Amino acid sequence: MRGLRLIRFIMTRLLQAIPVVLGVVVLNFLLLQLAPGDAATVLAGEAGGAPPEYVEQLRARFGLDKPVLVQLGLYLKNILLLDLGFSFRNNAPVLGLILDRLWPTLLLMGATLLVSVGGGVMLGVIAALGVRTWRDHLISVAAVIAYATPLFWIGLMLILVFSIRLDWFPTSGMEDVVAFHEGWARVVDIAHHLVLPTITLSLFYLALYTRLMRATVLEQRGAEYATTARAKGLTERAITLRHVLRNALLPVITMAGVQVGALLGGSVVVETVFAWPGLGQLAYQSLFARDFNLLLGIFFLSACLVVIVNIIVDVVYVLLDPRIRVGGKT
Amino acid sequence: MRLVRSLVVVAGLGLTALSLAAVPALAQKRGGTLVQITQPEPPTLGSYVSTANPVGQVASKIYDGLLEYDFDLKPLPSLAESWTVAEDGKTVTFKLRSGVKFHDGKPFTSADVQFTFMEVLKKVHPRGINTFAEVTAVETPDPQTAIFRLNRPAPYMMAALSGYESPILPKHVFSQGDIRTHQNANSPVGTGPFKFVEWRRGEFVRLDRNADYWKPGLPYLDRIVVRFIGDTGTRAAALEKGEAHIAGFGAVPYNDVKKLEKLPNIQIVTRGYEMLSPVVELMFNTKKAPFDNVKVRQAISYAIDRKFVIDNIWFGFGKPTNGPISSNFAPTGLYSADVTNYNVPDGVERANKLLDEAGFPRKADGIRFEITHDITPYGEEWRRFGEYTQQALARIGIKANLRYEDVATWLKRIYTDYDYDMSSNHLFNLADPVLGVHRAFHSRFIRPGTVFVNGVRWSTPHTDQLMDQATIEPDAKKRAALYAEVQKIVVDQAPLAWTHEISFATVLDKRYRDVIVSPLGLFSSFDRAWRE
Numbered sequence: 001m002r003g004l005r006l007i008r009f010i011m012t013r014l015l016q017a018i019p020v021v022l023g024v025v026v027l028n029f030l031l032l033q034l035a036p037g038d039a040a041t042v043l044a045g046e047a048g049g050a051p052p053e054y055v056e057q058l059r060a061r062f063g064l065d066k067p068v069l070v071q072l073g074l075y076l077k078n079i080l081l082l083d084l085g086f087s088f089r090n091n092a093p094v095l096g097l098i099l100d101r102l103w104p105t106l107l108l109m110g111a112t113l114l115v116s117v118g119g120g121v122m123l124g125v126i127a128a129l130g131v132r133t134w135r136d137h138l139i140s141v142a143a144v145i146a147y148a149t150p151l152f153w154i155g156l157m158l159i160l161v162f163s164i165r166l167d168w169f170p171t172s173g174m175e176d177v178v179a180f181h182e183g184w185a186r187v188v189d190i191a192h193h194l195v196l197p198t199i200t201l202s203l204f205y206l207a208l209y210t211r212l213m214r215a216t217v218l219e220q221r222g223a224e225y226a227t228t229a230r231a232k233g234l235t236e237r238a239i240t241l242r243h244v245l246r247n248a249l250l251p252v253i254t255m256a257g258v259q260v261g262a263l264l265g266g267s268v269v270v271e272t273v274f275a276w277p278g279l280g281q282l283a284y285q286s287l288f289a290r291d292f293n294l295l296l297g298i299f300f301l302s303a304c305l306v307v308i309v310n311i312i313v314d315v316v317y318v319l320l321d322p323r324i325r326v327g328g329k330t
Numbered sequence: 331m332r333l334v335r336s337l338v339v340v341a342g343l344g345l346t347a348l349s350l351a352a353v354p355a356l357a358q359k360r361g362g363t364l365v366q367i368t369q370p371e372p373p374t375l376g377s378y379v380s381t382a383n384p385v386g387q388v389a390s391k392i393y394d395g396l397l398e399y400d401f402d403l404k405p406l407p408s409l410a411e412s413w414t415v416a417e418d419g420k421t422v423t424f425k426l427r428s429g430v431k432f433h434d435g436k437p438f439t440s441a442d443v444q445f446t447f448m449e450v451l452k453k454v455h456p457r458g459i460n461t462f463a464e465v466t467a468v469e470t471p472d473p474q475t476a477i478f479r480l481n482r483p484a485p486y487m488m489a490a491l492s493g494y495e496s497p498i499l500p501k502h503v504f505s506q507g508d509i510r511t512h513q514n515a516n517s518p519v520g521t522g523p524f525k526f527v528e529w530r531r532g533e534f535v536r537l538d539r540n541a542d543y544w545k546p547g548l549p550y551l552d553r554i555v556v557r558f559i560g561d562t563g564t565r566a567a568a569l570e571k572g573e574a575h576i577a578g579f580g581a582v583p584y585n586d587v588k589k590l591e592k593l594p595n596i597q598i599v600t601r602g603y604e605m606l607s608p609v610v611e612l613m614f615n616t617k618k619a620p621f622d623n624v625k626v627r628q629a630i631s632y633a634i635d636r637k638f639v640i641d642n643i644w645f646g647f648g649k650p651t652n653g654p655i656s657s658n659f660a661p662t663g664l665y666s667a668d669v670t671n672y673n674v675p676d677g678v679e680r681a682n683k684l685l686d687e688a689g690f691p692r693k694a695d696g697i698r699f700e701i702t703h704d705i706t707p708y709g710e711e712w713r714r715f716g717e718y719t720q721q722a723l724a725r726i727g728i729k730a731n732l733r734y735e736d737v738a739t740w741l742k743r744i745y746t747d748y749d750y751d752m753s754s755n756h757l758f759n760l761a762d763p764v765l766g767v768h769r770a771f772h773s774r775f776i777r778p779g780t781v782f783v784n785g786v787r788w789s790t791p792h793t794d795q796l797m798d799q800a801t802i803e804p805d806a807k808k809r810a811a812l813y814a815e816v817q818k819i820v821v822d823q824a825p826l827a828w829t830h831e832i833s834f835a836t837v838l839d840k841r842y843r844d845v846i847v848s849p850l851g852l853f854s855s856f857d858r859a860w861r862e
Binding site for chain 2: 164
């Protein structure tokens with residue numbers, strides 16, 4: 001019965017998501033029209049100039065000579081057919097360009113989520129268990145510093161120390177382009193390249209989760225069910241790990257859901273510093289090139305991902321806390 | 331009855347160059363990978379549809395041209411073994427090299443030349459549309475001969491036949507389908523020393539050695555990998571660590587160049603930009619007061635301390651100038667130093683005097699008038715140059731407010747809307763003034779919507795006519811005289827204030843030799859580069 005209801009819930013949410021995603025697409029399309037200059041101008045500018053015949057040729061080919069509403073209509077029609085269009089600047093279909101970047105993005109995102117949520121929960125619990133001891137102070141101060149330091153600075157400092165001085169890690173990239181390893185050697189090589197960007201990107205969220213976890217654990221430990229458990233004679237340790245942790249995780253899961261959306265676009269800085277071939281950089285470059293087909297494609301995909309992640313978060317809620325029901329009162 | 335005196339250029343010159351390369355003066359070794367940093371990542375590898383700088387840095391390793399050039403900008407044989415220009419300048423005959431194969435194994439013939447120029451470069455190449463406008467037909471009497479028929483003489487064309495500027499494409503690949511969106515743009519097939527293997531977007535392009543290259547024994551390197559690293563600090567770190575080996579054109583900012591120069595494993599090379607020759611200019615909106623007044627423009631040119639700008643903003647990588655044509659053209663005679671010299675010690679006094687004469691006296695607060703100066707959005711040094719300009723103008727009583735926008739917005743403002751007072755830019759002279767200089771102040775190039783042309787909207791019938799004559803004048807001396815006069819007039823009229831020639835700095839790992847061996851530098855094929 002519960003499984004069936006869950007499936008119905010997911011289907012409803014997916015259906016509800018369609019107008020949301022379409023709304024995002026239309027809004028993005030219209031917002032982008034406000035940016036002055038177009039792809040043809042930028043292409044010609046990068047080329048160091050071009051005759052007007054050439055620029056006109058480009059505009060006609062890009063469909064930029066049509067009225068905005070016609071362009072929007074065409075775009076919506078294509079989106080409904082799941083055709084993301086062609087990036088004239090990159091001379092390649094948008095879908096392929098995005099998919100190429102998707103797995104490095106997911107890799108970095110997954111590693112970051114793992115480190116930041118895992119580490120944050122652990123440090124938060126340790127701090128809460130030893131509240132107002134040296135452990136708590138150390139963790140809290142470190143969290144504030146990590147929270148306040150700009151990402152690019154952390155990235156460059158890590159490169160300076162761990163790559164140039166100590167020579168433990170490569171400066172940048174996703175794999176060794178002189179050796180071109182294959183098989184397991186390649187997996188190891190990529191993991192090796194993944195370390196510094198993951199640490200850089202994780203630190204901020206790690207700090208965030210640590211503080212959040214510490215606060216909610218402290219709050220939950222004062223709750224009545226914890227008092228009951230204490231009255232039963234359970235140890236503090238057992239109360240925290242068995243009862244408090246599960247409840248305290250809910251806000252962290254909510255934050256993590258939000259983080260996924262932010263990670264998609266917000267990792268531009270880390271991707272740039274470490275030359276990581278992710279979606280953030282692609283979006284950033286396509287904005288400055290006014291490559292709107294590509295940019296809209298990335299927005300579309302991000303919107304879809306955020307919707308999916310939100311549904312997953314809701315489902316995880318249910319699994320964590322049986323009191324929460326899906327699909328409202330029935 | 332006109333006798334056709336053929337200017338035969340014997341292949342000897344080029345053969346000497348080739349054999350010199352083959353003589354093991356410094357025992358060249360086979361093998362090794364060169365990692366080149368190119369910034370930003372090219373949008374495409376189709377150098378026949380895009381002249382964007384990063385495209386050329388990659389594609390020039392894959393495609394050959396009919397000709398190569400030495401540091402004096404003299405042509406050398408490449409896919410063309412020899413060539414003759416008819417006396418009237420309207421017929422150019424190329425003898426093509428035999429036994430050359432494309433990367434897919436198919437032979438290179440005159441049909442490929444015909445296709446490349448008539449169907450591709452003349453139609454879709456951003457500069458080729460102009461460069462080859464006079465070419466009416468390419469005849470192919472046999473597979474090893476290509477005859478160019480011209481409407482009018484076009485001496486500048488001979489400077490635009492490198493593998494970077496005019497890449498020779500295989501007809502059997504590119505003649506099918508629309509050339510503008512051809513799928514092989516990003517999996518190129520050429521005759522060059524390196525073959526395209528893979529392009530992983532956001533990461534690298536991998537090029538492997540072409541074992542069947544037509545130059546015997548070349549190339550020396552096994553592989554070139556072009557990497558894309560978005561952050562300037564990381565680029566410098568990768569070079570410092572030896573993960574990457576070469577980076578040019580502002581990919582490493584000058585302050586980092588100065589730091590890297592001190593490392594034992596790195597050298598800085600400033601050669602290899604002679605066929606590009608960027609010249610920095612201040613642009614005035616000459617259709618708008620007060621810049622319609624020649625004295626105001628001259629005054630501002632006097633106010634710029636060129637040496638200060640070069641030493642403090644470009645870290646010494648530059649050369650003061652007054653005119654539009656780069657001194658790199660001195661060997662060809664097209665550069666003239668006989669122009670007004672604005673770079674004088676008493677520049678500020680002269681500027682103040684000119685502004686008084688122009689009818690802009692200082693008011694009570696010491697300000698003559700107020701303008702907006704648009705900073706060129708190309709990075710650090712341009713921002714500082716804008717700030718310097720603001721200070722220099724303040725010294726002569728002009729209050730300049732700075733504005734900074736992104737590239738697309740700025741291009742539109744300057745070259746489409748003409749909605750500006752003053753800005754700055756740098757135009758590449760390219761291989762010939764016809765290709766790189768005319769566009770800045772010929773009336774034909776006052777075209778809204780076209781970027782990097784006559785955005786100052788200044789021209790005179792006289793200078794137009796001089797440039798038109800120089801365009802078709804086959805005699806080098808007469809041509810030089812025409813350009814000398816053009817330079818004298820435009821420098822005096824100052825529709826733009828040319829301040830300095832930029833020297834780009836290439837950061838190069840010392841283990842790699844013979845990398846920069848042509849005036850096209852990073853735009854050349856690296857066929858002779860080798861690793862110690």
